Amino acid sequence: MAELKTKERMQIPRHDMPEQEPHQRATNFEEVNLGYSIEIAMEEAERCIRCKNPVCVDGCPVSVKIPEFIKMIADGKFDEAAEILKTDNALPAVCGRVCPQEEQCEAVCVLAKKGKPVAIGYLERFAADWQRKHSNLKHAHVQQKTGKKVAIVGGGPAGLSCAGDLIQMGHDVTVFEALHEIGGVLVYGIPEFRLPKEIVRAEVDALHELGVEFVTNYVIGLTETIEELQARFDAIFIGVGAGLPYFLNVPGEHLNGVYSSNEFLTRVNLMKAYDFPNNVTPIYDLKDKNVAVFGGGNTAMDAVRTSKRMGAKRAMICYRRTEKEMPARVEEIKHAKEEGIEFMLLVAPLELVGDDNGVLRAIKLQQMELGEPDSSGRRRPVPIKDAIEEIPVDAVVIAIGNGSNPIISQTTPELIVNKWGNILVDESNMKTNMKGIFAGGDIVTGGATVILAMGAGRTAAKAIDDYLKNPETW
Amino acid sequence: MNKILEAKFIGPDIKLFKIDAPKIALKQKAGQFIILRIAENGERIPLTIADSHKEEGWITLIVQGIGATTKALNQLEAGDFVRDLVGPLGQASHIENFGTAVSIGGGVGTAIAYPTAKALKAAGNKVISIIGGRSKQHVILENELAATSDEVYPCTDDGSYGFHGFVTQKLQQLLDSGEKIDFVLAIGPIPMMSAVAEVTRPHGIKTVVSLNPVMVDGTGMCGGCRAYVDGKQVFVCVDGPEFDAHQVDFKILQQRNRTYGIQEQAALEAHMCNIDVVYNEELKNKKIAESI
Ligand SMILES: Cc1cc2nc3c(=O)[nH]c(=O)nc-3n(C[C@H](O)[C@H](O)[C@H](O)COP(=O)(O)OP(=O)(O)OC[C@H]3O[C@@H](n4cnc5c(N)ncnc54)[C@H](O)[C@@H]3O)c2cc1C
Ligand code: SF4
Ligand code: FES
Numbered sequence: 190m191a192e193l194k195t196k197e198r199m200q201i202p203r204h205d206m207p208e209q210e211p212h213q214r215a216t217n218f219e220e221v222n223l224g225y226s227i228e229i230a231m232e233e234a235e236r237c238i239r240c241k242n243p244v245c246v247d248g249c250p251v252s253v254k255i256p257e258f259i260k261m262i263a264d265g266k267f268d269e270a271a272e273i274l275k276t277d278n279a280l281p282a283v284c285g286r287v288c289p290q291e292e293q294c295e296a297v298c299v300l301a302k303k304g305k306p307v308a309i310g311y312l313e314r315f316a317a318d319w320q321r322k323h324s325n326l327k328h329a330h331v332q333q334k335t336g337k338k339v340a341i342v343g344g345g346p347a348g349l350s351c352a353g354d355l356i357q358m359g360h361d362v363t364v365f366e367a368l369h370e371i372g373g374v375l376v377y378g379i380p381e382f383r384l385p386k387e388i389v390r391a392e393v394d395a396l397h398e399l400g401v402e403f404v405t406n407y408v409i410g411l412t413e414t415i416e417e418l419q420a421r422f423d424a425i426f427i428g429v430g431a432g433l434p435y436f437l438n439v440p441g442e443h444l445n446g447v448y449s450s451n452e453f454l455t456r457v458n459l460m461k462a463y464d465f466p467n468n469v470t471p472i473y474d475l476k477d478k479n480v481a482v483f484g485g486g487n488t489a490m491d492a493v494r495t496s497k498r499m500g501a502k503r504a505m506i507c508y509r510r511t512e513k514e515m516p517a518r519v520e521e522i523k524h525a526k527e528e529g530i531e532f533m534l535l536v537a538p539l540e541l542v543g544d545d546n547g548v549l550r551a552i553k554l555q556q557m558e559l560g561e562p563d564s565s566g567r568r569r570p571v572p573i574k575d576a577i578e579e580i581p582v583d584a585v586v587i588a589i590g591n592g593s594n595p596i597i598s599q600t601t602p603e604l605i606v607n608k609w610g611n612i613l614v615d616e617s618n619m620k621t622n623m624k625g626i627f628a629g630g631d632i633v634t635g636g637a638t639v640i641l642a643m644g645a646g647r648t649a650a651k652a653i654d655d656y657l658k659n660p661e662t663w
Numbered sequence: 664m665n666k667i668l669e670a671k672f673i674g675p676d677i678k679l680f681k682i683d684a685p686k687i688a689l690k691q692k693a694g695q696f697i698i699l700r701i702a703e704n705g706e707r708i709p710l711t712i713a714d715s716h717k718e719e720g721w722i723t724l725i726v727q728g729i730g731a732t733t734k735a736l737n738q739l740e741a742g743d744f745v746r747d748l749v750g751p752l753g754q755a756s757h758i759e760n761f762g763t764a765v766s767i768g769g770g771v772g773t774a775i776a777y778p779t780a781k782a783l784k785a786a787g788n789k790v791i792s793i794i795g796g797r798s799k800q801h802v803i804l805e806n807e808l809a810a811t812s813d814e815v816y817p818c819t820d821d822g823s824y825g826f827h828g829f830v831t832q833k834l835q836q837l838l839d840s841g842e843k844i845d846f847v848l849a850i851g852p853i854p855m856m857s858a859v860a861e862v863t864r865p866h867g868i869k870t871v872v873s874l875n876p877v878m879v880d881g882t883g884m885c886g887g888c889r890a891y892v893d894g895k896q897v898f899v900c901v902d903g904p905e906f907d908a909h910q911v912d913f914k915i916l917q918q919r920n921r922t923y924g925i926q927e928q929a930a931l932e933a934h935m936c937n938i939d940v941v942y943n944e945e946l947k948n949k950k951i952a953e954s955i
Contacts, residue, residue, distance in 0.1 A: 229714075237667060242756060291745050367880070367882050368880065369700060369707075369746075369747040369749070405747070406749035406751070407686075408749060408750075408752070410754055411690065412686050412687065412749070412750065412751070413690075430882040433883050434884070434886040436886065436889075436896065442889075443891060443896075443915045445922045446922075448886070448887070449885060451884055451885045452879055452886055452887040455879055455880065456879065459705065459709070465926065466731075468703050468704045468706075469704075469706040469731055469732060470706060470707070470879075471923040473922075474926070476927070480922065535890040546918065547915070547918035547919070547921075549912075594882065594884065595883065595901065597903065640806065
């Protein structure tokens with residue numbers, strides 16, 4: 190194609206993501222988004238006006254070279270596009286699917302000012318998927334072995350990205366994971382219909398081929414302590430995620446039918462309870478039942494859409510603020526609505542109500558309204574007097590976030606954590622107060638995003654490499 | 664994969680497994696448990712570690728075949744493998760020299776109490792073991808407990824062996840006879856543990872029970888194992904499994920353990936064989952892989 194002029198580029202409309210029909214997808218666990226075709230991807234890539242000063246890059250937490258990779262797609266060089274992505278982002282096929290682009294790169298894309306931003310996320314996904322499916326090239330270059338050994342604690346995005354970088358730097362890397370599968374939230378939390386497990390598995394396999402060793406069913410702190418790892422390894426990265434679910438603190442949380450989102454999603458995703466009894470792990474039978482999910486983030490959307498797919502008649506989001514404040518990705522909220530999810534906004538839980546056998550039968554909700562702006566200018570929800578509603582439900586999923594899992598901190602008293610149990614690090618290099626021990630991801634930030642966890646893993650890998658070369662300067 | 668080194672029935676539907684697990688054996692303390700999964704399509708179930716050997720690198724598990732998974736597990740023999748095994752999980756028992764300690768095991772709970780009884784003895788306690796079972800064949804580990812206890816009292820519901828009656832009645836008898844008891848450990852079915860708590864409560868005897876809620880990860884990540892102790896929510900897998908018997912809400916524990924009654928029945932009836940199919944398939948693959 191001949192070089193387009195900026196004006197011509199700006200006339201191309203943004204391409205929607207092809208997706209499964211809502212009524213169809215609400216009954217299956219297959220991926221909702223189908224991905225761009227080659228033609229659509231190349232045309233979408235032509236929309237990028239290749240800014241001299243690409244603000245999108247500043248909007249990306251790991252500064253992916255966005256206009257460069259997009260130009261490669263426009264030129265039909267998909268493998269090269271994926272390679273550019275991989276220099277900054279270890280898991281582009283994952284991030285292309287789960288990053289909140291509308292708050293990051295796409296939020297600041299100059300085209301967003303006049304119309305719609307370049308579909309950076311969809312293009313990222315396209316390049317990464319293309320490479321996974323078509324290219325047999327092995328690009329990763331493993332430097333000469335250094336003989337240094339690094340232990341990675343936790344097989345989520347933080348740990349995987351750290352492992353990927355360190356192995357290429359020539360170090361021996363072993364990942365220790367508590368569960369029986371590698372991937373962290375990517376395999377136990379985020380459902381198949383949003384992030385197929387096959388993608389995570391392909392990434393893990395690739396790391397394995399590069400020489401990363403994976404040890405599953407291994408809880409650091411219990412099976413082996415951090416202190417013992419120190420004796421066997423030259424450096425350690427801790428990326429154990431958040432992983433301690435919060436409950437609502439209202440009466441009735443002990444009732445049968447009440448789940449944390451972690452339990453609900455783990456049963457369905459990791460343990461495949463949707464295919465019970467072919468898979469032996471049970472879950473509440475939700476067919477034609479009513480399900481209420483508390484929360485407004487990605488986790489809540491994942492849980493509510495999962496219940497719909499498990500056959501729920503009414504699947505409801507209960508959120509105490511308005512849609513504007515929902516932390517979930519815009520696309521997830523849109524998809525949820527299309528699938529018939531009900532949104533109850535400005536409601537707070539008062540009680541989960543059970544029958545005589547301790548089985549959940551209803552929720553009691555307090556209606557809220559937005560009050561006067563407070564000192565920060567935010568209008569806080571306040572209860573409306575006597576506006577209390579009881580709704581019959583059979584299951585409740587609580588998706589209001591996670592605290593930090595205490596196993597590592599309890600068994601490593603020397604490690605400094607803050608009052609919420611988050612490990613304290615120097616953010617420029619992710620080092621903790623203990624020599625040779627680094628940390629990153631949700632265990633440092635509290636529940637955040639895949640890209641931030643991955644970015645932290647990368648920052649740590651760089652620092653660990655330097656630490657291994659010049660330990661005396663650390 | 665972990666290899667089963669030895670497998671033998673020690674009671675009706677109660678099987679003892681010695682499993683190769685060197686890392687876990689090295690770390691195991693009385694009161695801790697593991698989570699295992701037999702096969703790729705299996706569920707994760709918690710089992711208390713009954714014994715371990717650091718040098719030889721094995722642990723023992725004692726399994727009563729009740730649900731689909733435990734029944735399938737009990738079909739395995741020496742030489743077979745379990746797909747996943749993780750541990751040791753949970754807090755170790757709090758062991759000190761209390762003076763006179765009574766260890767009460769009901770049914771397969773005896774296996775769970777055994778390591779703690781052993782540790783109590785090693786800490787200098789006078790240990791009295793009470794082992795309950797429906798009938799003679801359900802009384803397990805009597806010889807093992809005899810070796811680490813000062814007194815052992817088997818009890819059977821039907822009077823076919825030892826004391827005729829419940830373990831609580833035996834405990835009451837000891838108290839009535841003037842035995843000065845400083846500590847009680849009770850592990851077994853929920854009604855038994857709750858009954859023991861009521862026997863010791865008026866005497867103010869420190870009493871500990873080990874809880875057995877439904878679990879998934881066993882690391883505090885899912886909250887499915889939550890129980891209520893002294894009115895507060897606890898996650899049994901990380902905060903327990905042992906708690907003060909006088910503060911545990913046994914009613915909620917019992918109710919929560921009924922969550923999957925219907926599903927368990929379905930799994931048991933229809934698809935127990937299914938685990939076997941996948942399992943055998945995996946084993947076959949492994950054998951092929953090993954032979955190449
Ligand atoms: C349902 C859900 C949906 C989400 N959706 C999105 C989204 O759309 N976009 C987005 O950007 N973010 C999303 N997030 C957030 C994102 O998944 C997390 O921020 C990210 O996974 C954090 O990565 P991590 O590597 O720090 O931790 P994790 O992914 O939590 O991985 C930590 C791993 O460490 C293991 N571990 C824990 N303790 C130990 C131990 N002691 N020893 C060994 N291993 C241990 C855990 O089992 C786990 O596998 C979502 C989160 C959830 C729960
Ligand atoms: S800001 Fe938008 S148009 Fe400019 S380089 Fe980035 S993606 Fe392209
Ligand atoms: S089993 Fe999941 S938190 Fe205890």
